[in-house]
Amino acid sequence: MLLEERLLGRIIDTSSLFAFTSVAGRRVPSATKSALLGLARANAIKLGPFGITVNCLAPGPIATALSAVNFSEQALDRFAERTALGRWGE
Known part of the structure; x- marks a missing residue:
């Protein structure tokens, strides 16, 4: 693939700690948040070669x-x- 053909972009999914526990x-909620992580x-594997990064946030x-x-x-x-802070987020 030529550099000119690369797409550039970011995809950010939002999951939660229920993806892990x-x-x-x-x-x-556990099943759906785990599915978002997967x-x-x-998508990171599929889209990475095109210059698209994919991340998944999992707030507490x-x-x-x-x-x-x-x-x-x-x-x-x-x-x-x-x-980490010993409290719930707001």
């Missing part, structure tokens, strides 16, 4: 109304303890 009752890896826990409802206070604290 799971908890009881979170089968669907898609990013496959983010405080939302949904997380407050779905997890006990103890579970929320355990998640926070496993983050």
Whole structure:
């Protein structure tokens, strides 16, 4: 392939920590976030030769109304303890 024929670009997918781990009752989020990670890896291999980079961000826990409802206070604290800053993102 000639240099002039190369495309240049970036694809950034957003997954979550559930791509790497799971908890009881979170089968669907774990499956979909793992699928996004796999898609990013496959796209990186496919598109890399064309000068397109593909990355997948997997942020840790983010405080939302949904997380407050779905997890006990103890579970929320355990998640926070496993983050670099010791707290949920905002």
